[in-house]
Amino acid sequence: MGDLHDLLEVEVSKDHLLAVLKERQPLMGEIKADSLCDFISEHGITYGILEDELHKFAAGKISLPVVAARGKEPVHGRDAYIWSLLDETADRAAQLNEKSEGEVNLKKVIDIPQVNAGAVIGRKIEAEPGTNGLTVYGETITAKKPRDITLRPGKNTRIEGSEIISSINGQLSVAPKVIHVYPVYEVNGDLNMKTGNIDFVGNVVVRGNVPSGFSIKAIGDIRIYGTVEAADIQSEGSVFIHQGVVAQNAGLIKVKGDVRTSFLNQATIEAGGDVHITTSILHSQVDARGFVFCKEGRGNIVGGSVSSGKGIEVNEAGNHMSTPTALYLGSSAKTTAAEKKYRIQLNDSQQECQKLAKLLKRLTEKGKGSPLSPKEKVMLLRVRNSLIQANEKLNEAKDQLLDFQEIFDGETDTKIRIYQSVYPNTDLHFGKYVKKITTAHQHVQFRKERSEIKFEAL
Structure with a gap:
């Protein structure tokens, strides 16, 4: 030898x-x-x-x-997060409907029970540290350090230790880092000329349909049990639609949180969070800062364009008729513009908080020496309220910028996952790079590696 x-x-x-x-x-x-x-x-x-x-x-x-x-792969730490009563509802729905078409799940998500003042509606789940790995050369692979969060009270809630307590009777609205409780405006049927358009500082529940031409605006969540046509839906929270959206290329659904519905047909969606569709996305324009999921029922995307900041998971993309379909991944021009807007908001809010804090301190100290005049007392109240609002804007900007940073940092890890088939005439965009599908592929995922889009079996 x-x-x-x-x-x-x-x-x-x-x-x-x-x-x-x-x-x-x-x-x-x-x-x-x-x-x-x-x-x-x-x-x-x-x-x-x-x-x-x-x-x-x-x-x-x-x-x-x-x-x-x-070698030994690192086990990355788990970030701290906020558990809420909605998680419990979603878990129960998943247990009831593990193999169904998605409709029962969506019904359970829409049908959120009201909470009473004093109820525990959420709690902080502490971060868990990771475990370092080792290469075959004996070198340490450092595990990702988990992120912590600071509990903050939302609208009509307070913090007690690691728990979030409701201050009023109302309904939850859950954002990624804060939970609100809002009063509820309920329509027991369709929107019509009698109910008119809705603009409400709280959650809105419509137990029927929203026809073309109507609008709903809410500071909290919007839950619709029927179908949405070419309507204008805007929410500071999330939107849940049981029967789906048939918009005929008109109307707009624009939310800061998530969108969950059974199907989209010729709809326009702008979501600051994730988009969950149980059946189909047909000839629609979807722009989500988070993930786009369409895989519970048939789970197909045909026509139009779907854009996601974090990843797309779908059963089928395109169809046998080679209908032009475009999937976009990573930070879009809208994402970049929004990130710039929140940087400006952060800077302006910091300056405003500093200015108001100095004025509040001056008025408070003056009040200790001698009684304030009626005019000064009114000014003191206004300054306190303005400082609360400025702090809310400051915290909103910080949260949004953290989300954007996660998108920018995770662009190399974003993937398009096709659980069944992707058909010809489907274009996959990863930033400035494009992969045009010319032959059908089954059970694959696509990702960008350096300047090339690669695909591999799932």
């Missing part, structure tokens, strides 16, 4: 988590397992050497290539 360096080579994966023994020249004669272990070590590999595999190869029980060493 000649020199092992002439006969064998060791190929190490890019992430240094796998070392594979390969043939350089045809092997003749016996190789001792100890010699193989020494050969692996000579390549600087010190961790995770699979001696049993090397012994099997030396004994002729397995052939090349042989996995000679395997």
Whole structure:
């Protein structure tokens, strides 16, 4: 047997988590397992050497290539997060409807019970630390440090320790880092000329349909049990629509939170959070800062364009008729513009808070020395209210900028996952890079690696 360096080579994966023994020249004669272990070590590999595999190869029980060493992947820490009563509702819905078409799940999500003043509606779940990994060279792979959060009271809530308590009787509206409780405006049927348009500082529930030409604006969530046509729906929270959207390329659904519905047909959606569609997205324009999910029922996207900041998961993209369909991933021009807007808001709010804090301090100190005049008392109240509002804008800007940073940081990890088929004439956009699908693929995911869009089996 000649020199092992002439006969064998060791190929190490890019992430240094796998070392594979390969043939350089045809092997003749016996190789001792100890010699193989020494050969692996000579390549600087010190961790995770699979001696049993090397012994099997030396004994002729397995052939090349042989996995000679395997590193340990890091287990990344879990970020702190806020648990809410809505999570409990969603968990129950999932248990009831694990294999259904999605309709029961959506019904449960829409049908949110009201809470009473003093009820615990959420709590902080502490972050969990991760575990470092090791490469086959014995080098440490540092686990991602989990992010902490600071509990803040939302509208009509207060913080007690790690719990969030409702201050009023009302309905929850859950944002990523804060929970609100709002009064509820309820329509027991369709919107019509008698009910008129709705503009409400709270949650809105419509137990019927929203016809074309009507509008609903809400500071909280909007829950609609029927169908939405070409209407204008705007929410500072999230929007839940049971029967779907048939918009005929008119109207707009614009929300700061999530959108959940059964299907979209010729609709326009702008969401600051995720978009969850249980059946189909047909000839629609969807722009989500978070994920887009369309995989619970048929789960197909046909025609139009779907844009996501974090990832798209769908059963089918395009169709057998090669209908032009476009999927966009990563930060869009709208995302960049919105990020700039919130940077300006952050700077303006910081300056406003500093100015108001100085004025409040001056008025408070003056009141300690001598009673304030009626005019000064009114000014004191106004300054306090203005400071509360400025702090709310400051916190909103901080939260939004953190979300944007997650999008920008995670662009290299974003993926388009196709659980069934992607058809020709579907274009996949990763920033400025485009992949045009010319032949059908099944069970694949697409991602950007450097300047190339790659696909691999799911």
